[in-house]
Amino acid sequence: MEQTKPIFTQEGHKEDVKNRLLDAAEALFCEKGFDRVSVRELTAAAGCNVAAVNYYFGGKDKLYAEMFRRQFGTMIQRNLDVIERVMSQPGVALEDLLRAVMKPLIRRVIENETGGKVIRLLVREILNRQIDRELFARDMKGQLFARLGRVILQLVPDIDPDRILLVVLSFDGAILHPFLFMEFYQEIMPDLTIDDLLDHMVRFVAAGIRGYAKPNQEGN
Amino acid sequence: MEQTKPIFTQEGHKEDVKNRLLDAAEALFCEKGFDRVSVRELTAAAGCNVAAVNYYFGGKDKLYAEMFRRQFGTMIQRNLDVIERVMSQPGVALEDLLRAVMKPLIRRVIENETGGKVIRLLVREILNRQIDRELFARDMKGQLFARLGRVILQLVPDIDPDRILLVVLSFDGAILHPFLFMEFYQEIMPDLTIDDLLDHMVRFVAAGIRGYAKPNQEGN
DNA sequence: TAAAAGTTAAAACAACTGTTTTAAACGATA
DNA sequence: TATCGTTTAAAACAGTTGTTTTAACTTTTA
Structure with missing residues (x-):
């Protein structure tokens, strides 16, 4: 060492x-x-x-928990602030919301910022079952998901309210994948710009949400 | 211990x-x-x-690598087989393909099967930078992504071929999220059935792909 | 200013770790 | 059956680990 x-x-x-x-x-x-x-x-x-x-x-474990506590609350609040800022503007579209939420997160991982690193670590730990995931997932992220669900319903009123949580979770999945595997993205698509990526993500998710809100088009 | x-x-x-x-x-x-x-x-x-x-x-590290090698090749092949089977049927729709790919994976994690566990472990290790992610991501999963890209283009020919890889990656994100956080899903939605979840996922992704393939609807 | 409280640091502790060493046990072969 | 090759197992090794102990040092308080 x-x-x-x-x-x-x-x-x-x-x-x-x-x-x-x-x-x-x-x-x-x-x-x-x-x-x-x-x-x-x-x-x-x-x-x-x-x-x-x-x-x-009081020990290594407790330092670890305190480290997460210090970082995570800040991150959730930051996202909530972004949502409030967007939704306070007149005539806001779904794409505006999606982009506003996604952009800082994707920028953070590209710039290798601490906040981005901590989210990756958190995902690892959740998968490792090292920390009590209820503390972070339900009490903190649940708050963010609930807020997102409400504003998406506001912007796309046709969505079945019983399904809004799944919609939010799919939105989270769409962000998380590039977030976690950004190096992979950069390797297989060396010319991909952050704006191209964001355009894609916004487009895909917005279409997913909007298509979801429409009457079932699946019958064939 | x-x-x-x-x-x-x-x-x-x-x-x-x-x-x-x-x-x-x-x-x-x-x-x-x-x-x-x-x-x-x-x-x-x-x-x-x-x-x-x-x-x-030859040591713990090498046992670990061998364990992955044993499992991962099988998994990729399994997914490729699923794709071939679906695409060999007449009149197959995008939703059929998506469901056929998603269902075994989601079932695997719900049933706590070894294959599902190994994928989770793999994601953890990629995030941990413990293994050479090029070996698994580019050489093996890249193969699956390329195949998926081709068949999605077959089923939805309007997609810009330059963007198909991003589409596949978003598809992967949509699967990965429930895959990794299934316990969380079950906690916050205790009544969610696997079929409901799959319906949602297929619907969201299909809409995302189809909406993506349409002319840009974003202008407002 | 002296005493009490807080902080720091080195040494010690007990346990754990992957790997190596060594020789016995086992299986295959002539 | 003896020899050789392979496998097994216990002990040993050297290093690492988080925590505790102890006392010196520093700061605060009355």
Whole structure:
């Protein structure tokens, strides 16, 4: 293991140890996952002693949970803010909403931003059954899904309200795939621009939602 | 750590040790991930000695790769077979194709089958950057995507061929979401039947594809 | 200013980890 | 049946791990 030198201290400033540890946790856990980052590596990156994790957080597990708590609430609120901003404008179309929600997320993963990394880590953890997914999925993301469901119904009133949740989940799936596999996208489509991708996504989802809202066209 | 007793030996039969280890690997890695399953736990489950992993596979990492190799090729082939079977029937519609591809996959995760578990594990590993994703994504799944693209173009000829790959990827996203988060689906929609879910998925994706194939309806 | 509280750090701890070593046991062959 | 090749298994190895212990140091409080 290569020697980790402190990267979260600021010369000349007495940084808060807890925040330094949380910053280090975000960077390293997102990169390598929980199990492959040792407390020694974390504390070296944060420029403090291994005992600090237990002293301040009660252990590695709890640091991890706190890291998610710190990030995730912010992300959900950010999405809710985006939705409110779009819906407060006059004459808003479904495509406007979809684009407004998708664009920052896709940009985030392309720019390799921390928020994007944390979402990927969260998906991994949900799949790993490492964290209580009810906490994040139902209590926080459920809130976002409910809000999205209401505004989509507003914009496309013909959708069966009993099916709106499934529609929202399919919307989530449409975002999640490029979000998680962006490197793959870039490899197989080297010339794909972010705008092309967003155009596609908006178009596909809007058509899916609108087609869904129409009378059943399937009979053949 | 609870004591793991051998579960992959068959009384009265001299089982192949390699296959027993591979079976144990599938079960345990899918459940807990690579890092949380020790060689001792694996070999206990397989009813053999810890040295066997190195003797037969050259180490834990190589057992892992072999496990994927064993499973993944089968899965891709299975999907290709489904596609050929559907497309060999007369008068096949887009919805028939979509349903035929989706149904076994969704059923697999609901029934908690090994194939479903391995796909989840694969997604986790791609996100973890633990395995060379080119091997699986480009060489194997790329094959499936290319085939899907061709048959979708056959069924919906109006799609811009330059965009077909993105369409296939969105199709994949629509499957992957319920696939990965099926427990969440079941929690928030306890009465959802598999047929309801499939109907929704087919409908959403078919509408997305068909709407996509139409002239741009976005101008407002 | 002294005492109490908080923080830091090194050493220790007990457990775990994948791999290697070594020799016994087993199976195949002449 | 003896020899050779393969398989098995226990012990050993060297390293890693999160947590705890202990005491020194620093800051706060009265």
